[in-house]
Amino acid sequence: xxxxxxxxxxxxxxxxxxxxxxxxxxxxxxxxxxxxxxxxxxxxxxxxxxxxxxxxxxxxxxxxxxxxxxxxxxxxxxxxxxxxxxxxxxxxxxxxxxxxxxxxxxxxxxxxxxxxxxxxxxxxxxxxxxxxxxxxxxxxxxxxxxxxxxxxxxxxxxxxxxxxxxxxxxxxxxxxxxxxxxxxxxxxxxxxxxxxxxxxxxxxxxxxxxxxxxxxxxxxxxxxxxxxxxxxxxxxxxxxxxxxxxxxxxxxxxxxxxxxxxxxxxxxxxxxxxxxxxxxxxxxxxxxxxxxxxxxxxxxxxxxxxxxxxxxxxxxxxxxxxxxxxxxxxxxxx
Amino acid sequence: xxxxxxxxxxxxxxxxxxxxxxxxxxxxxxxxxxxxxxxxxxxxxxxxxxxxxxxxxxxxxxxxxxxxxxxxxxxxxxxxxxxxxxxxxxxxxxxxxxxxxxxxxxxxxxxxxxxxxxxxxxxxxxxxxxxxxxxxxxxxxxxxxxxxxxxxxxxxxxxxxxxxxxxxxxxxxxxxxxxxxxxxxxxxxxxxxxxxxxxxxxxxxxxxxxxxxxxxxxxxxxxxxxxxxxxxxxxxxxxxxxxxxxxxxxxxxxxxxxxxxxxxxxxxxxxxxxxxxxxxxxxxxxxxxxxxxxxxxxxxxxxxxxxxxxxxxxxxxxxxxxxxxxxxxxxxxxxxxxxxxxxxxxxxxxxxxxxxxxxxxxxxxxxxxxxxxxxxxxxxxxxxxxxxxxxxxxxxxxxxxxxxxxx
Numbered sequence: 001x002x003x004x005x006x007x008x009x010x011x012x013x014x015x016x017x018x019x020x021x022x023x024x025x026x027x028x029x030x031x032x033x034x035x036x037x038x039x040x041x042x043x044x045x046x047x048x049x050x051x052x053x054x055x056x057x058x059x060x061x062x063x064x065x066x067x068x069x070x071x072x073x074x075x076x077x078x079x080x081x082x083x084x085x086x087x088x089x090x091x092x093x094x095x096x097x098x099x100x101x102x103x104x105x106x107x108x109x110x111x112x113x114x115x116x117x118x119x120x121x122x123x124x125x126x127x128x129x130x131x132x133x134x135x136x137x138x139x140x141x142x143x144x145x146x147x148x149x150x151x152x153x154x155x156x157x158x159x160x161x162x163x164x165x166x167x168x169x170x171x172x173x174x175x176x177x178x179x180x181x182x183x184x185x186x187x188x189x190x191x192x193x194x195x196x197x198x199x200x201x202x203x204x205x206x207x208x209x210x211x212x213x214x215x216x217x218x219x220x221x222x223x224x225x226x227x228x229x230x231x232x233x234x235x236x237x238x239x240x241x242x243x244x245x246x247x248x249x250x251x252x253x254x255x256x257x258x259x260x261x262x263x264x265x266x267x268x269x270x271x272x273x274x275x276x277x278x279x280x281x282x283x284x285x286x287x288x289x290x291x292x293x294x295x296x297x298x299x300x301x302x303x304x305x306x307x308x309x310x311x312x313x314x315x316x317x318x319x320x321x322x323x324x325x326x327x328x329x330x331x332x333x334x
Numbered sequence: 335x336x337x338x339x340x341x342x343x344x345x346x347x348x349x350x351x352x353x354x355x356x357x358x359x360x361x362x363x364x365x366x367x368x369x370x371x372x373x374x375x376x377x378x379x380x381x382x383x384x385x386x387x388x389x390x391x392x393x394x395x396x397x398x399x400x401x402x403x404x405x406x407x408x409x410x411x412x413x414x415x416x417x418x419x420x421x422x423x424x425x426x427x428x429x430x431x432x433x434x435x436x437x438x439x440x441x442x443x444x445x446x447x448x449x450x451x452x453x454x455x456x457x458x459x460x461x462x463x464x465x466x467x468x469x470x471x472x473x474x475x476x477x478x479x480x481x482x483x484x485x486x487x488x489x490x491x492x493x494x495x496x497x498x499x500x501x502x503x504x505x506x507x508x509x510x511x512x513x514x515x516x517x518x519x520x521x522x523x524x525x526x527x528x529x530x531x532x533x534x535x536x537x538x539x540x541x542x543x544x545x546x547x548x549x550x551x552x553x554x555x556x557x558x559x560x561x562x563x564x565x566x567x568x569x570x571x572x573x574x575x576x577x578x579x580x581x582x583x584x585x586x587x588x589x590x591x592x593x594x595x596x597x598x599x600x601x602x603x604x605x606x607x608x609x610x611x612x613x614x615x616x617x618x619x620x621x622x623x624x625x626x627x628x629x630x631x632x633x634x635x636x637x638x639x640x641x642x643x644x645x646x647x648x649x650x651x652x653x654x655x656x657x658x659x660x661x662x663x664x665x666x667x668x669x670x671x672x673x674x675x676x677x678x679x680x681x682x683x684x685x686x687x688x689x690x691x692x693x694x695x696x697x698x699x700x701x702x703x704x705x706x707x708x709x710x711x712x713x714x715x716x717x718x719x720x721x722x723x724x725x726x727x728x729x730x731x732x733x734x735x736x737x738x739x740x741x
Binding site: 126128170173185190241 | 416628635653657660680681682726
């Protein structure tokens with residue numbers, strides 16, 4: 001804790017030259033000192049949350065209606081969809097300022113980065129296109145026509161396939177990342193919003209917000225092999241609206257954010273059975289792990305906070321207030 | 335048959351590449367063949383010449399059908415991947431023309447799925463005329479409860495909400511506001527009385543009291559007069575004078591004769607709701623929640639105007655047909671309708687939850703927006719109105735009350 005404080009003061013007072021020294025001081029701090037970056041849809045800001053202190057330590061002004069957010073593998077840059085400004089903004093995590101933007105095409109909402117961090121995939125909802133961006137060159141490499149209102153983006157672990165979901169067409173489109181073409185289309189339930197691959201590449205899960213289900217897709221055969229349904233006693237079925245999905249690295253557990261059901265479903269990723277529902281804040285959108293997977297973070301749109309979940313205990317340990325209408329979340333790699 | 339690539343997006347340069355991609359991909363072996371055609375009939379009236387009170391409410395020639403056209407585009411977006419193609423057969427009638435023979439002319443061409451934007455008697459005539467042909471109508475323009483109750487038909491699916499659904503949606507909100515004493519002002523036309531009946535029922539259901547009902551008689555006359563505003567300013571206060579104590583003036587004026595003149599002109603300083611002021615509706619050009627902005631943008635791009643309730647109702651009808659065709663992988667109207675009527679059917683329509691069909695009268699369940707003409711003020715059902723099946727069934731006639739017998 002102390003070390004972090006020193007680190008921040010050092011940055012502020014002594015400038016860039018001394019950061020290396022400060023970082024070496026920081027190395028002695030507890031391993032749990034990650035930073036979470038949360039986009040606040042209504043505020044046009046990103047909240048910087050110190051996960052050691054479990055509190056918001058800074059607010060960065062960004063473009064209008066920020067939603068999708070990813071962080072580069074080295075943790076140096078954030079890429080943020082500022083949908084109403086029709087751009088993806090680049091935020092330098094050291095200076096915590098917007099340093100540039102990427103040619104996203106209109107109304108970007110969600111994006112995904114490949115493992116090496118050089119290619120960005122994003123959906124343009126208004127134009128039914130997926131845009132591939134060369135991050136270093138800051139230019140669009142290709143645009144691929146998909147279904148109506150594309151949204152979710154999931155890159156396969158080997159980077160060869162990107163799965164895009166289209167909300168009105170109700171499909172998961174499998175896109176070959178080298179050939180830039182759609183190779184398969186899989187019909188899922190209404191308003192699919194998010195696609196997530198298991199780390200071994202064996203399954204893709206696609207959440208259908210209006211349908212209230214998660215389709216488990218075999219990415220080789222391109223067929224739905226299972227459908228996860230949710231039911232919370234006392235809650236009307238229409239309120240169960242799955243959005244964000246995350247898997248543990250060992251592939252044993254899946255976590256599904258259930259929107260206005262205010263819960264995260266914990267799913268046995270092998271049997272596809274729901275094990276538990278965790279009560280979080282209101283209107284839960286997206287999820288992100290800390291890199292050590294000790295904690296899972298959820299953005300709770302209506303209650304203006306994030307919930308921090310202890311993954312081994314499967315318990316919500318803390319709520320942290322952020323900005324207005326938190327939507328997306330990314331966590332620093334270290 | 336046309337190429338499956340003809341409906342591809344604006345980017346012409348890309349189109350060729352995409353066709354090439356489609357041709358190459360082996361994921362759908364049927365793709366090599368021509369797409370299966372699904373034709374949807376659209377039966378509606380010639381544009382009304384009646385002038386609305388506000389210029390902003392003037393009818394457009396493509397009211398309704400523009401929404402269906404957008405849904406066709408959306409369906410074809412999906413059809414690109416499923417090798418289906420959708421199109422509309424547009425048929426316009428004069429109010430005096432025979433809806434039965436018009437509907438028959440469509441079924442004679444093999445069109446068994448027909449969207450109808452017609453008044454209730456014409457809907458019934460059309461439905462009965464095409465029943466033997468096993469055609470199904472999608473009612474997007476008639477709000478009459480009678481069509482879903484005593485006059486319900488097994489071959490009519492209702493997308494338009496009923497007057498009772500609209501009235502209940504408003505009453506739930508007024509009750510939440512504790513504006514429980516209503517001054518009801520009803521127009522002198524039959525449809526005004528029907529809406530007033532729905533409002534009276536809603537008041538009873540949700541704790542409102544109608545302190546007095548006044549009838550506003552339609553004495554005719556032009557809407558556009560150079561200095562009409564001077565008289566209106568004097569007439570409305572007098573008309574609303576000497577009312578018992580009330581919280582809100584509720585107007586039943588489907589004929590658009592007077593309600594538009596009420597706000598800011600009542601004798602007592604009271605809000606107006608119903609046919610003016612706070613209006614219950616299935617869609618509003620300002621609705622921007624639950625992804626609706628994308629819908630609004632796509633509609634403006636296509637129609638060069640903003641999206642009205644009738645456009646949304648027609649969009650939803652054509653999307654339901656699209657869903658049926660996609661999910662059943664069939665162009666067969668019987669299979670599509672069987673799917674739409676099945677318990678698993680749902681459609682997403684930017685209302686924050688799935689819309690489903692009431693199996694007892696084929697009415698689409700839907701949240702109702704409450705609009706002040708500039709913004710969406712609230713969306714009903716209001717929180718706290720619980721129901722054992724679906725909270726959407728707190729709006730309108732519920733299963734135990736229904737007079738409908740489908741056969």
